[in-house]
Amino acid sequence: MSRDLSELIGELVGAFDMFARRKLLGVSVLVLILADVGGTNARFAISARGDPALTHISHLRCADFVGFEDAFERFLNALPSDKQHGSHSLSLAAAGPVNEQIVDISNSHWRFEKQRLLDRLGLDKLLVINDFTAQALAQSETTECDRTQLLDGVEDASAPMLVIGPGTGLGVSALIPVVDGPLPVEGEGGNIRFAPQSESEWELFAFMKQRTDHVVVEHFVSGPGLENIHSFLAQASGTKLSLSAEMITNLAFREAGICRDAVSMMIGILGATMADQVLTMGCWRGAVIAGGIMPRLEPLIASSPFEQRFRSAGQMSYILDNVPVWLSRDPNAGLKGAKVAFDNSYLAHRMFTG
Template identity: 35%
Template sequence: MVVGTPLQQRKNNMSQTTLKSLNGHDRAFEPIIVADIGGTNARFAVVTEFNLETNQFVIDHQFTFPSAEFQSFESALSAFLAKLTIKKPSRACFAVAGPIKGQQVYLTNLGWNFNTQDVKSDFGFSELAVINDFAAFAFAAPHLSKEDNIQVKTGQADPNANIAVLGPGTGFGAACHVKDIHGSAVMSCEAGHISLAAVTELDRQLLQVLKESTQHVSVETVFSGPGLARLYKAMAQVKGVPAEDLNAAQISARANECDVCDATLNQFCDWIGSVAGDIALTFGALGGVFIGGGILPRMTERLISSRFVERFTEKGIMSQYAGQIPVTLVVQDNIPLIGAAACLHDRDQFS
């Protein structure tokens, strides 16, 4: 409901414009405590400003703690707050590598679990959100810097369209930043557990070998840290050579001297192009696709020289549609912290 006369509304709008115009910074922005909680480290920071001109958040007061040093999330958060030299912000958003069920958050690798309402009350937050790490990636996507990341595929991003994020790491994650005339939201999903599809004859041969030991060959079966080792063993069997017991790091390190390792990495980059294209079509990601995770940023040159773009675009009658979608490999730091800030900031913009 619109309240006030047209003149009053114009004055209100002018007031907001003035409030948000000093040096390009949003003077109405209230600081946000953000966190990136993983199995190895718990990273905390305070987002102090939002730059309207660059669409970037300013991250200050960063501290990183080894997660294993704490018995609970609450004790890690308390340690961060004890180090702050500024007044404690009343808003917070945490990105966590674990499942969230209602108000319960589980970090299985750490044995931590907490209730969001209890944390909000115990620490005196007026506003608190907890999101998973790939939801944070999706929230961060519109705020990423082009200069700090790598374009894998050119295209024309529609600024008003959906954005897809995905990536292989310990597992395979994906999410979508959805936009419409009413605002924006993030949709999480379980794309890592959809069935992996074969496109080429080599894909089909590898898939057949993988099915001998895995009843359901999902995207994550191949596109993850353990998945790269599975793909290597399948590649060795298809090529008729004995496989060694190699992990992902060893496969990457030996690619220059081992034909099977080299073929495995090439296949990994090629095949994930098809997967990324499928996810782009599923989400209608005309706003672009952003790839992260812990694996592909370590093989940038191989990804760019692979058949990723060709495989991404080969979608039959939808090839032209897929062809216009840009793909960016995200190597920029602090993505979960940016996404946590964007989660609350975006909510404010459309509330």
């Protein structure tokens, strides 16, 4: 028997076992499973239709699993027996482009094919959206999301809202208010070209250009981006010290120096990037900073050039002066947005049905 045929039979047996276990042997329980997958972490939860509450929230590290299916199984097997069996649907928010049949999670080894995932997990329905589309939908009026205001402004409810945030990469999305519910904009704004605005940023650009031909904003506004900025500043000071983003963040709070300068520079570049995105998409309703990094750095935002970089846009500065900015502190915003997405009419055509 050829290897390919053997693997195919194995997949069919596994899929049938999953189907039997959840649909033939279990009770008819409708369970909506939510997943928020980034380059580092995978978060899971379940939710009842019509109930905003999330239950059985679980955080797993992507590096601990071969792929999404293995992490999904770990989560499912930890649920109470009445939730393990029955009818399951999955709303999955994934980092990276999701429009094709095959999805590669950004900055991760995880990769899956949508139809195969639906079949192998024995799902009734599967919806896959961009992780920052989920972050954006979490900011809709139908969802309670913990956030605090960083910059004052006048919220234009008829205009789009920007949602942006550094993590393993830089996520960017937007919400457009429409009659039948918010229309989410999915893109890869973290991969726009980096535009230096000062001598030090031109030097940073040249430093990064030695490592890659295509220098983008994500190279500086993200966890790895913070490490790049620190390496640049360390080299400029005559040292070759290499630190992780976590170590840089911790040291930035302890004392002034290269680590705090690196954090300040990253936050400033974030402010400038947000200004460009707001002007590009007309996000006069406001901008929300999401993701896992910025809530930790909140105490350092006020002393950084964030506000100056966000408000300064030449002849367009007067517009940005009126745009409010919030910081999302909700660690489960991605899961909440995945739940909103499952019932969003503009995403219905993306639903896979078993």
